[in-house]
Amino acid sequence: MSRRYPSSIAGPVEHEFVVSRSRFVTTAHPAPDPAAAEAVIAEVRRRSWDARHHCTAMVTGVLGDQARSSDDGEPSGTAGVPMLEVLRRRDLTDVVVVVSRWFGGVKLGAGGLVRAYSTSVSEALDRATVVRRAARTRVHVEVPHADAGRVDNALRAWVQHHDATSGDTVYGERAVFEVWVPADGIPALETELASVSAGALLPVVGEERVVDVPPP
The missing domain is CATH 3.30.230.30 (Impact, N-terminal domain)
Structure with a gap:
């Protein structure tokens, strides 16, 4: 637990x-x-x-x-x-x-x-307004600008159903999306990204931190 x-x-x-x-x-x-x-x-x-x-x-x-x-x-x-x-x-x-x-x-x-x-x-x-907090793992993924809109929409929909929350998005040579995910939800995120990119996107798993998360 x-x-x-x-x-x-x-x-x-x-x-x-x-x-x-x-x-x-x-x-x-x-x-x-x-x-x-x-x-x-x-x-x-x-x-x-x-x-x-x-x-x-x-x-x-x-x-x-x-x-x-x-x-x-x-x-x-x-x-x-x-x-x-x-x-x-x-x-x-x-x-x-x-x-x-x-x-x-x-x-x-x-x-x-x-x-x-x-x-x-x-x-x-x-x-x-009470803000719930929980331990979440940082995951970021780099996306070509041509695919950024589609991946952004997919990530926004995914976090709403997996007790996760979106982080910062950085636009440089590529778009870098950040999400904070329950540790046991990382495989599901990897599957979602593989589905929307035909296996081309590989998420990078980072540190765990206590963050604000939306209501369940």
């Missing part, structure tokens, strides 16, 4: 949640590493400078093995850790969430804060 990897989100989302007149605005943003996450946090702080708190949580790394959070002045354990738990429960990585709070004059208590921060992050992530 192939190893399962945490998912991520396709792009930034923002969501506002109000409880007892306090506004909680969550920004969820892709972040491939802690430095990128810190840049997102800094931008939210700059943009929402008048908020009382900017509580944060981030998970990064292919395996989601790097995590940190901050209560930013809220009572210890009432904001950052609950936010981080939402990311963990959803099995996400390479993502940062920032919840900016404008105090509404009514104290929520520890339990109320935990619920508010958790709910705000959960509702924001409900609006995000």
Whole structure:
């Protein structure tokens, strides 16, 4: 059985949640590493400078093995850790969430804060597009320009039915197509290429990497 990897989100989302007149605005943003996450946090702080708190949580790394959070002045354990738990429960990585709070004059208590921060992050992530990740092997094939259109169409159709994804295409003296394929799908790709080229095309198998893949 192939190893399962945490998912991520396709792009930034923002969501506002109000409880007892306090506004909680969550920004969820892709972040491939802690430095990128810190840049997102800094931008939210700059943009929402008048908020009382900017509580944060981030998970990064292919395996989601790097995590940190901050209560930013809220009572210890009432904001950052609950936010981080939402990311963990959803099995996400390479993502940062920032919840900016404008105090509404009514104290929520520890339990109320935990619920508010958790709910705000959960509702924001409900609006995000989740990107699945999996280990795939790079395969590239060089094609004469005269055959590029036909092979391109064949590859696009093939990846849609074999849990694979297309990579970059480079046009030089020949067209070079790149696809990321499950290891056990390489023989089927070789067969497909042989079929569309009367055996003339030979794919070159490269490294394995964890990449974004389309939904099954």
